[in-house]
Amino acid sequence: MKSLANFFFEVGMLKRTPRSGFQFLGSGAESVAEHSYRAAIIGFTLARLDEKADVGRVLQLCLFHDIPEARTGDLNYVNKKYVQVDEQRAVDDLAETLPFGDDYRELVAEFSVQESHEAQLAHDADQLEMILALKEYKDLGNRYADEWYPFSVRRLKTDTAKRLAESIWSTDSSRWWFDDDEDWWVKGRR
Known part of the structure; x- marks a missing residue:
């Protein structure tokens, strides 16, 4: 049980591990845990829209793909040009302590290979989460988000994810909660 308690503490580190790409965007902040949570919801959605997908497997891939970052940190594309991380060692070291270590290794490997x-759906969920964040920052005035968007779209693998990305980019991120019932916004009741 102690190794599982340690695993849960390690996963908790992702709440305090920042996603490093936002440094280059110039605005925004997000932890790896925040990213992984929304990516899992997106992955569930993509899998449910796909008649062939194993929904549970997509969820597992989304939830576990960034766990090594509790040990390695999050490296953005600039970092990856110069820093070489031994992610496999991080995965293996953690896997040795888990009763489901082989499952964990398999999930991280499957996500990485993307075959x-x-x-592929989990990868698309990961990228769509970034596209959502970019759109949110674009709507708040970050002019660089438009430059990043095409690269994120080019990473998408499935047609569903590509269509969803187009819809995300054309949707105002702050309007999901705002309906057009003017009486509600004036009187505060229906």
């Missing part, structure tokens, strides 16, 4: 349909 299975489920891994």
Whole structure:
């Protein structure tokens, strides 16, 4: 049980591990845990829209793909040009302590290789989460988000994710909660 308690504490580090790409965007902040949570919801959605996908597998891939970053940190594309991380060692070291260590290794490897349909959906969920964040920052005035968007779209693998990205980019991120019932916004009741 102690190794599982340690695992849960390690996963908790992701709440305090910042996603480093926002440094280059010039605005925004997000933890790896925040990113992983929304990516899992997106992955669930993509898998449900796909008749062939194993929804549970996509969720597992989304939830576990960034756990190594509790040990390695999050490296953005600039960092990756210069820093070489031994992610496999981080995965193996953690896996040795887990009763499901082989499952964990398999999930991280499957996500990395991106050959299975489920891994492609999980990868798309990961990228769509970034596209959502970019759109949110664009709507708040970050002019660089428009430059990043095309690169994120080019990473998408499935047609559903590509269509969803277009819809995300054309949707005002702050309007999901605002309906057009003027009486509500004036009187505060229906």
